[in-house]
Amino acid sequence: MSFFVAALAWIVDPAHWPGPGGIGGRLVEHLWYSLLAVLLAGVVALPLGLWIGHTGRGRAVAIGLSGALRALPSLGLLTFLAVAMGVGIDGVLLPSTIVLAVLAVPPILAGAYAGVEAIDPDVVDGARAVGMSERQIVTGVEMPLAAPMILGGIRSATLQVIATATIAAYLGLGGLGRLILDGLPVRDYPRMLAGAILVTVLALLVDGLLTLLQRRLTAASVRASIGTDR
Amino acid sequence: MRWALANAEQIWALTLNHVVIAVPPIVLSLLLSIPLGWWAHKHPAIRRTLLTGSGILYALPSLPLFVILPVLLGTRILDPINVVVALTLYGIALMVRTAAEAFDAVDGTVRESAVAVGHSPTQRFWRVDLPLAGPPLLAGLRVVSASTLSLVSVGALIGVRSLGYFFTDGYTRSFVTEIAVGIIGTVVLALVFDALLVLGGRILLPWVRATDTRTAAA
Numbered sequence: 001m002s003f004f005v006a007a008l009a010w011i012v013d014p015a016h017w018p019g020p021g022g023i024g025g026r027l028v029e030h031l032w033y034s035l036l037a038v039l040l041a042g043v044v045a046l047p048l049g050l051w052i053g054h055t056g057r058g059r060a061v062a063i064g065l066s067g068a069l070r071a072l073p074s075l076g077l078l079t080f081l082a083v084a085m086g087v088g089i090d091g092v093l094l095p096s097t098i099v100l101a102v103l104a105v106p107p108i109l110a111g112a113y114a115g116v117e118a119i120d121p122d123v124v125d126g127a128r129a130v131g132m133s134e135r136q137i138v139t140g141v142e143m144p145l146a147a148p149m150i151l152g153g154i155r156s157a158t159l160q161v162i163a164t165a166t167i168a169a170y171l172g173l174g175g176l177g178r179l180i181l182d183g184l185p186v187r188d189y190p191r192m193l194a195g196a197i198l199v200t201v202l203a204l205l206v207d208g209l210l211t212l213l214q215r216r217l218t219a220a221s222v223r224a225s226i227g228t229d230r
Numbered sequence: 231m232r233w234a235l236a237n238a239e240q241i242w243a244l245t246l247n248h249v250v251i252a253v254p255p256i257v258l259s260l261l262l263s264i265p266l267g268w269w270a271h272k273h274p275a276i277r278r279t280l281l282t283g284s285g286i287l288y289a290l291p292s293l294p295l296f297v298i299l300p301v302l303l304g305t306r307i308l309d310p311i312n313v314v315v316a317l318t319l320y321g322i323a324l325m326v327r328t329a330a331e332a333f334d335a336v337d338g339t340v341r342e343s344a345v346a347v348g349h350s351p352t353q354r355f356w357r358v359d360l361p362l363a364g365p366p367l368l369a370g371l372r373v374v375s376a377s378t379l380s381l382v383s384v385g386a387l388i389g390v391r392s393l394g395y396f397f398t399d400g401y402t403r404s405f406v407t408e409i410a411v412g413i414i415g416t417v418v419l420a421l422v423f424d425a426l427l428v429l430g431g432r433i434l435l436p437w438v439r440a441t442d443t444r445t446a447a448a
Contacts, residue, residue, distance in 0.1 A: 163291030196294030
């Protein structure tokens with residue numbers, strides 16, 4: 001337990017916060033890489049997921065692909081791309097972001113198509129009957145009703161990315177993982193544990209925030225569907 | 231290919247290490263999730279707590295968990311036990327919900343018939359609930375198996391030997407082939423484990439296919 005006390009002391013020590021290698025900088029880096037990767041994955045996976053859900057096409061491929069990606073070890077994928085693309089200061093960010101985004105694609109994809117599929121077909125037919133175009137149906141009916149599940153997918157993707165960004169520190173990518181990996185060779189256990197605690201707290205905080213947002217969205221979409229019932 | 235042949239001995243040794251670390255979490259998460267899932271299925275309040283807990287557990291990143299556990303367990307940081315415990319926790323986090331939903335999905339009329347023909351609650355669990363919950367449990371276990379095998383390699387970052395060693399070593403030497411061997415090895419292991427689970431399911435749950443053919447015939 002004394003290790004935990006030492007780690008907490010390490011975290012609250014003001015000397016460990018400023019500077020590029022300080023806790024503050026690492027925290028910002030970690031969030032920045034994570035955001036970048038989730039955005040990249042979202043740009044690819046969200047339209048694709050909505051399309052799969054709307055048309056019902058390509059579902060088997062999406063499921064198979066997600067399963068295959070789960071078996072791929074993220075550390076292996078990271079190191080492979082880093083070496084294959086050539087690692088430099090600029091070289092690190094790109095492969096890391098790509099791998100993080102690749103990991104974030106399946107949950108976002110699944111959330112989007114499962115969310116759209118779960119919508120009562122009568123609602124979609126009704127929208128078609130009142131003369132909405134397919135595009136209007138997707139943006140005006142399916143996206144709002146599927147919003148809680150879409151956000152659920154984004155939530156698990158974000159968690160996955162925050163967790164894997166810790167591993168990406170091994171490639172020289174910044175972020176909180178650096179605190180753990182820098183502490184390892186010099187056996188600076190308080191620093192390693194501090195890094196571990198900070199990443200864990202960050203993951204739980206982000207998860208909590210997105211869960212709250214998801215609950216609010218669910219409430220809103222339930223209200224919306226009650227509205228349409230009348 | 232030549233590298234893989236020249237280093238076949240090391241590949242085999244690390245593969246075995248990988249398997250030795252991966253099997254206990256897979257088995258333990260099944261064994262622990264069944265009673266937990268049953269408990270959650272019976273009591274809504276416990277269900278909420280367990281599912282929230284497993285959600286939080288699953289939100290923990292693996293590398294930090296490998297570092298925190300030795301402090302909690304009093305083990306040394308390089309001890310593979312840390313990785314085994316961490317992966318068991320993840321496995322349970324994945325499986326508890328599946329197990330609870332698997333028991334929920336058992337048809338109520340079947341359960342009532344079992345009571346009607348005189349099954350005690352214990353008999354009913356072993357002869358009706360558990361066998362009927364088998365297929366979804368197996369599906370959940372296949373997910374746990376794939377994710378566990380993939381996560382074992384992260385242990386390489388703190389020096390626990392597995393196929394993940396090829397990732398760290400290959401990265402240090404900028405040697406793509408070695409990393410590829412590690413990735414292919416992990417994927418092959420995942421496929422072998424999956425095939426074994428499916429095979430085990432066929433042997434242990436023969437009624438699944440029997441029901442399938444009957445519905446197909448009808």
